[in-house]
Amino acid sequence: MSEKPASFQSGLLAALPIVMGYFPIAFSFGVAATRGGLSQAEAVMLSLVVYAGASQFLALTLFASGAPVLVAAFTLIAMNVRHVLYGPALMKEAGAEGSRRFAWVWAWGLTDEVFGQALGALARGQRFSEAYMFGLGLAAYASWVLGTAVGAFAGGGALDGWPAVSAGLDFMLSALFLALLLSILSRLAMPAIVVAVIATCLGTVVWSATAGILAGMICGALAGMAGGLVRGRG
Amino acid sequence: MNPDLVLMAVLAGLANWAFRALPVLLMRGEAKPGGLMAGFLASTGPAAIATLFVASVLPRLWPQQTDLVPLAVGTVVTVLAFLPKRSVVVATLAGSLAYGIAFALMHPALAP
Structure with a gap:
């Protein structure tokens, strides 16, 4: 730092x-x-x-x-x-x-x-x-x-x-x-990134660009949180 | 000025300020380390940046593909320019320059 x-x-x-x-x-x-x-x-x-x-x-x-x-x-x-x-x-x-x-x-x-x-x-x-x-x-x-x-x-x-x-x-x-x-x-950020990319594409194609952005951010953050929980228990 | 336009702008602007500032101002201490909220917030940044990158390139890929070569060249040059010094500024400028050059080479008829 x-x-x-x-x-x-x-x-x-x-x-x-x-x-x-x-x-x-x-x-x-x-x-x-x-x-x-x-x-x-x-x-x-x-x-x-x-x-x-x-x-x-x-x-x-x-x-x-x-x-x-x-x-x-x-x-x-x-x-x-x-x-x-x-x-x-x-x-x-x-x-x-x-x-x-x-x-x-x-x-x-x-x-x-x-x-x-x-x-x-x-x-x-x-x-x-x-x-x-x-x-x-x-x-x-x-x-x-x-x-x-x-x-x-x-x-x-x-x-x-x-x-x-x-x-x-x-x-x-x-x-x-x-x-x-x-x-x-980083490796820790990968679950959030991968899920965000997929959710943004799906949300945009199925609904709209705005829905895709919201879906990407929220699903990605949830995936990152879940990944953290799994690592914590592992 | 049109008063309806001003009212619409003020309402939207106030909401934007509230969305950006109030969550910072109303936060009470830090999220518990290792807790669900801490995990969610730590993942919000990577998720948001990945989302915004995809959202910015997706219109070039879907529903119709436009200027794939400049997009590929711009993306590759951005990555390559980032690697030596990990400079966001250098990578951004190099990627945009490469995109513009590739675009000019692909569309010689549009040259000034």
């Missing part, structure tokens, strides 16, 4: 792949929002206030279809239930050093990618610090909001002439998740 808790600056630096992955997606959202009839300010407001990628794209569809506000809000909320697992899992990995004094602020930035990056850092022996969480979360959030603003103001077509760049940026978050998975790979 490293000597010092990670700093705010190291959090900013660790967010680099997230920033590079978020910006083009947020840019696409800004473009889609203004094409869908929202003003530039409304597009930026959605990224500032909701800060959840898939939910925001869905919000555009729901809003354009004239869905009742409460129905639309409930649908968006249901998409992000998985986030309730992230904080406790992170604090469990942080152990006794897991200060949560300012969690009411930094936990706002606990997206899928920020959670993955923070957990991977702890698994590699880095000490938990709220300053690191601030740096990691702030860079990702700023990238998301800035990408939306640039997309909303620039309009569509900016990357149309550069399809390979666009494709590479599209793959950025997949590559990030794969690298994070490699960073926490």
